[in-house]
Structure formats: C-alpha cells, structure tokens
Amino acid sequence: MPRPSPPTIKFYFDDKEVVAYKGDTIASALLRAGIYTISRSLKFHRRRGVRCFRGYCRSCLVEVNGVPNVPACLTLVEDNMVVKSQNAYPNASYDVLSILDKLPHLTSYNTIYEGAFKNPLLWSLASKVIEKITGLGRFPQTNVKYEYSSEGVIETDVAIIGGGLSGLAAANMISQYNVKTVIVESLELLGGRARLDPIEDANLKRLNVESPKQLAEKLIESISKNEHIVVINNSDAYGLYPEERKLGVYIRRSYNKGSHVLIRAKVYIVASGAYEIPGNFRNNDVPGIIYDYGFRRLILDYNVKPKGKVLIVGNGGYGERLKRLLESLNVSFEGPVLDTDTNIKPRLVEVRYKEKIRCALLEFENGIRKVDAEYVVISKGYTPALEIAGHAGVPIVYDEKLGQYVPSHNMYMETPIDNVLVTGDTAGCEGYYKAYVKGEIAGLTALVKILGERKDVLSLREEKVKSLGGG
Amino acid sequence: MIVGGGVTGLSIAYNLAKIGASVTIIERGYIGSGSSTRNAANARAHFFNKEATIIAWESLKLMYKLSKELNYNTLFIKRGYLWLLYTEEQYKRFKQFREFWSKLGIPDGKMLSVEDLKERYPFLNLKGVIGGFLGHVNGRYHHDAIVRGYWRACKNLGVKIYEYTEAKKLIREGSKVVGVETNVGKVYARKCVVLAAGPWTRLLAKSVGIDLPIEPVRKELLVTEPVKIKIKPLVISMKTNAYVQQTLRGEVLGSVETPMDIPIWEFKSTYQFPLRTVRAIIELVPALAVVNFMRQWAGHYDVTPDNNPILGFIDEIENLAVAAGFSGHGFMLAPAVGKYMALLLDKGHLDPIIKPFNYRRFKEGKLITEQLVIG
C-alpha cells in the first residue's frame, strides 16, 4: 500500500515520465497521474483501462521491460520501469488503427466468413494485413529477462482456494481441530471483498461484529495465531486436477519473476469468490468504468482520491453500500442509478468520452440528463467465479432461486467430485453473512472427510446449516 | 445415413447431397463436438508413405478451393510446415522423401541449412539442429469455419441433421444394416449406413460383430494469450515431436506427446500436459517463457495400427461403410474423403485413391508402412 508523501519512484509509460509511491501498482500510479487509457482492444482498437483491479478481467494488460501482457493492476512499480501500452501505434492516446472502431462492419463475422473476404484473392491480401496487426502484446525478444523457480510440493490436509470471508471462515473452523490447511490467496492481503467494506451490515450483528471488514479482521487475527495454517499470498491457483489430487499454483513475485508450487491435499475447498456483473449501456468499456471491488481497491488501498464525480451504477444492496462508503469519505457522487437491464428510470444509457469519461447520459422519466463523471462504478451485483470449480469437473447448474449459475453442490458444500467442496460466493452470491456460514459448513465437511463422521463435528454442521435457512 | 456429424461426416454428406443423394446425419452432441472442433487446424500433404500422401495432396488441393466450393470463408492460409532436424539420419530421410514427394506431384519443399533457419526464423533456438525441411504448400485454416461451412452447405442441399441423437447400436437384418438405434428411437436407412464417428465408430461396429482396430487416444493442446505474430509455419521438432505455431489471432498453439496420451473416453485435461509441452516449446522458442498460458483442452486421435484410416465398405455386411481411424489427420483429409466416399456410396465406384485403406488390410497383415519407393 502506498506510503505517504513524497512519491519516490519514477517510471515511464509510453515514454512519458510518471511518478509513483512505493507500493503503487502500475495501474494505481497511472490513474493517480490522470492516465486512464492504458491499452486498445483487440479488434476495434477501442480505449481500454483498469476495470477489475484484481487480475481477472485482463483489460489493463501492458508491456513491462519487454514482457508482454502484464496486468498493470497486479504489478508493483519499480524505478525506471519501461511500461508501454499494447496494440496501439504510436501510443495508447493516439492509435492510428482506432479508425477500425468507426468501421465495425469491416471486421464483423459476417464480413469475414460470408462477405467479401470469401474471395481467395481478397482473403490472401486481408490475411496478410491481419497477421501484421493482430495480437495484443509484442512478441518478446529472445533475450528477455525473467526468473522463474520451483517451490516444490506441499502436502497438506486441506487446500483452500481463496482467502476471502468464506475461505477464512473455513480455515478458522478447521484450525480448531489441528488439521493442516493451506490458503492460496490471489491478492497481497487476506480478506477479499469484506476487507474493503467498512460499512455496517445488520446481518452480521449476530456474529458480534459491525461490518464485513471487522469480521474479516477478526478471522485474520485468529488465523495468524494458528500454526496449522499456511497462507500463500500473491498466488494464482491456476489448475485444479482433483482425480490426480493436484493443484498447480503460480506465486507471483514480479512481472517477470515467480515460482511454481504443487499442492497435494486430501480436500480442496474452492472459495474463489465472484465477479462483478458488467454494465449494460453504450460504451460500457471505456476507461474510467471500474467494477465495484476494483474501485474500493483504488480509493482505499491505493489512496487515489477521485478528482471528479463518481457515478454509481447498481440496484439493490451493492450500489447502496458503495454510496454509504463514498458518503463517509466525502467523495462526490451521483446515483445509484440503474442501466438498460431494466426500463426503470433513472437509468444509464450511454457514456460519452474522449481521452477519458466526459459525461454520462441518464434517462429520466421526462428526458435525458447529462451528468459529469470521472468514474462510473459498476455495482450491479456479483456472479460466482466458476472457472476453478468448473475446470476441476464440477458441473455448472442454474440456481432458480438465486438467479445465478453456480457449481453443483448440496447443503454441506459437497460437489459431485468427492474431494472438491465449494463455498462462499462461489456457491452462490447471497451476502456476507451467508458467505461466512457457508465457509464454516465447508470447513466442517472437510473435517468429516478427514477425521471421519465424528458426532461433535456432524452436529455442529447441522446447526450451521439450520442457521443458513434463517439468514 | 451417416453416423457422426464431424467434418468427415459432413463432408461425405455434402458430396453425396451434391450428386443428388438423400442423406441423414446422426450426431451425439452438437455438430463438430468431437475432434473437429478440438484440433490444431493444420493440413499437410507430406506423409511417409505413398497412399496417404496421394490422398492428402488431393485433399489439400481441395482445401485451397474450399472457400469457393462452400461459399464460406475457411480462413485458409499457406503457412507451411517446418520440420527441424537434429540428426544426419533425419536430414537424409527428409532429403529422400523430398524427392519422393516431388515425384508424387507435390511442389518441391525446401531443405534449409542452419544459416537459412537463423535468418528466416530468428526466434528459434537452433541448438542441436542441423537443418530443416519447409513444406510450404501446407497450411492453416479455421476448423470451426470449415465445420460451419459444410453444415450450412449440407442444410442448403436438404441434408437432414439430427443433433443430440446418440447412436447406440446398429440394427442388422441378415447381411444388411437397416438402421440405427438411438437415444431417441430407431432411425432407418434406405441405402446404407456410414460410420464416421471417430473413436465411437468401433463401438458401433462391434454391435454387429465387426471389430475395427480403432483406439481413442487422448491428445491435448494448449494456447497462449495473443501476441504479435512471429511464428508462422507449424514448427515441428523432430527431437521431441513437439509442435508450435501462432493462430490468426496471435495465440501461440502448442502440443507434445505425453505418457498420458492413453486410450481414454473423457476429454479431461491433465496437470502434466502444460508442464511437458512448455518444456518442449520453450526449448524451441525461448522467448515464449514470458508469454502467458491461457487455455488447455483435450480431444482424441482415433488411432489404427498403421496410423492410416479405414475407408470403404465392410465385407461382412453389404451396406455398412466406414470412414474413421484417421489417427490425427482426419480433418485435413475430410475434403478428399468426402468426395471419394460419396462416389463409392452413391455410384459404387471405388477410386484407387481410397482403395488401399480398406478394412481387410488388417486381417491380411498388409498394413501401410513407411516407404520410400513408389510403385
């Protein structure tokens, strides 16, 4: 996290000097410096920037010291780093190929498969052009510098993928029975989304905490005291192969340094959280449009205070909670408003931009109103992160009651795969309290699988399952 | 009736419908859900025996014109195949085969020296390499586009296609097959039944007492995040049998043989595949170490004892035909297989180009093997 003044690090973005604090990521430094356009999209060369701020959306990919496709939001700045935008010539601000955005029919699937390019001669020419301009990052040089290593194999009882609220709850539960646990956490800190939510949540009162943040802190403290829990931060659990009893993990140390570790566990708990539902409006991809959690990271973890207004897009709980956070921080905002998911006004229909967002067009009952905005934060809600449970072989089903696609599981968080459990928002986004209890249930189920059907564990589990019903 | 809605089944159906036959396709999943949408999308003419080379070259020539034929862009580009040779023996073998291929009508490939390779492909690590062979007539296409192209052409010609219809067994009456029992009922064939169902072909043939020597071998592929294009030809290492190439979007595609390429029915990905493949392709192109692994997937080769397909009618049953066992090169042969199987099925004409691939050869011990001599 950035230290207070003065900023001591200097790096280059597209040959422009940028100052940053120690602890800044490339993304936070650029946004603080008022640089929003970081990249250009693959086909249309549309302006793109930071969206998720946690490595999943791949929108902020940049070239760092000759290494292509580096997520700017996960990479700490270093002195004299040479950062370049990708897929843009001469630079991200002025890209000659941005004309492709004005000619979408040229690159549409219709044109390519059924249109003019069917002609072999035309295709021969077109393919040569495509091959010259396609791809995101530059092909690296053979002498590019990097340093990767192995951290060997970790044998453990339980591996928990995700150190958010439910993962921590599971670990905390398991730790009371002297069972070995490893938590693999993608970010530099534990606590997931709860950590950045200091607003009170009435549902959590029965746990004797005021806010999700408080609950996360309580769990983190408890875990840090436990010798049976190992936490691996800055790590991506990239491949779960349950029949082989293997979890491949990539420990990120820098943009070109890292290690591989293989985790062999008896039970794998997938607590990988959830992803924001994207905005549904015109120009929903413009730099300055940031997902809810990403925006919290920006202002709370990296101390980048918005210079202009923040427009909150979202209905129900999430937009409201962000509103209360911004009120408490004295950040000027508008909304929450909806988007074109619904016909309910006011709703966001279009974002207008030049180098960054200029204004948002809101549709009211009696007409369109233009609202200035620097950021448009998408707080519409979450959908389970399915890729880890999915690629491990857990079938994905649609939960009618929640209206979400979730990995198939029962009330004990078991999936059709014997050694894989799912929990928290991965099993369905139902708010902080339920994420916590589901985490505890998963922990207890893991204990059953490892210690056997012990009466005390089973009865505690039934208690927890019952308490979910009343949430 | 054709069992199998992959590119082989679709190509046969298309060619049959073109000459006026009435065709039905039965497909257990969605069109192309087997190997047709899982392969590396490359086509070559260069095989190490005469029979396969002849049909492959025919097929490649048809590939060149396929966009026009189907009225749908196949995205075919002549990227070429580059074999990297590591021993004198390998070099000699390719030099001899170069002449062999030339005699069969294929435009001359190029023997490249280490200097040539260094100049043309500076991204390659040439340690241990003594030379290369570039088959420039070979090319890359978009497999999904070809599947869609055939599918659309078939529908326009009145071919009836039933997806999510799984053939469970063949219905035999005497010495004929009259139809197929599926998960949604029985479907009857008026003239003949063609099994173009990849590895599933064996199961179906077994249901009428025919044992075809086809094994499903799992194969995996991986792909990276897109980067600007440098690796144009399909680069094959004759040391590790790994191959690597970039797609039209700039993704680096790579694969290597692994000990887990075993007869297995599910398309499950394995932990060791990316590890082994990466070791092999980074040895070939060291710069790839900083390019990001984006996706791995699995499919099948349907493999026969001599790595060549089984084409034609089955003797024991007068109207049962097979087009399977392509052992990893089925997609590239589909245009030719479709054309000549259609002639066989509708007109009864057994063209010399598919004759050598008869099912009898396994019983007679006349497997197609590597040969240098023509005739």
Next chain:
Amino acid sequence: MVKFSGKNILCFCEDVTVEEFLEAVEKYGIKDLQLLKRLLGIGTGPCQGKQCIVRAALLLALKKGIKPSNVRLTTFRPPSRPIPLGVLIHGELGEE
C-alpha cells in the same frame, strides 16, 4: 433530441457487441452457447468468459424464450487465469 451512439460491448476481450450477438442468434437460430462462442469468439479471449459468458447465457435465454437452466455454459478449462509459460517449466512432474 439526443442522438445515441456507441457500442454496448458483450465480450470485451474479443470486441463482440450485444447487437452482433443477438443478430447471430436470430440469423442462425442458435440455441447453443457453444456454437455462438465458435462463431463470434465470445469467451475465447484473455479473460476466458469471466465478463461475458454468464451475461451471454442470460441474453440467449431471454432472446430465445428458454429457461437459463436450459442454456449450458461453455466448458471451463485450466488455467483459471493466464500465467507465464516459463513458470510451468518448474512445475514438479514427479512419479505418477
């Protein structure tokens, strides 16, 4: 009168708009998300569908008047997110 312009993007990685997606669904009469993925490229870019596949499934369900439970999502495969190839050289192979 305000004139609206701009693209409503469905797949950010591959630049596929909501309009293009719905047009393809209508034109080809497709009910299978797999076929749309192969035709348009949705879900095949660097984020591998994290931002688009669920939204696409729900759009397809709405457009075709079918239940989301009848729309199968595309197949998830490792890695859960892109990682450098060079790291995998150091993955332990071990005995199996």
